[in-house]
Amino acid sequence: MEKNFFKVPNHLFEHGLSSKAIVVYCALMRHAGTKLMCYPARKTISAECNISASTVDRALAELASTGLIKKVNRKNVIGGKTSNVDLRSDTE
Numbered sequence: 555m556e557k558n559f560f561k562v563p564n565h566l567f568e569h570g571l572s573s574k575a576i577v578v579y580c581a582l583m584r585h586a587g588t589k590l591m592c593y594p595a596r597k598t599i600s601a602e603c604n605i606s607a608s609t610v611d612r613a614l615a616e617l618a619s620t621g622l623i624k625k626v627n628r629k630n631v632i633g634g635k636t637s638n639v640d641l642r643s644d645t646e
Contacts, residue, residue: 560584569620577603578613579622 585592
């Protein structure tokens with residue numbers, strides 16, 4: 555059976571988030587695996603949520619400031635920047 559849904563925790567609505575931050579969080583949850591990690595491109599989130607990349611950046615910053623996600627900068631084998639990993643916070 556194909557997974558056609560994902561869960562969003564109830565506490566998401568207790569943080570006074572903007573609607574853009576909520577929709578970006580939902581997009582992240584959609585991409586998260588069983589370890590609750592994901593790293594979709596800004597362009598992917600932007601297209602899925604029908605918002606600009608700069609709005610995605612603001613929403614990610616808002617989510618990180620509330621502790622709902624953790625943004626970890628990653629580097630490739632030669633030390634250059636690569637994708638970030640967004641992790642769900644431990645607060646559920």
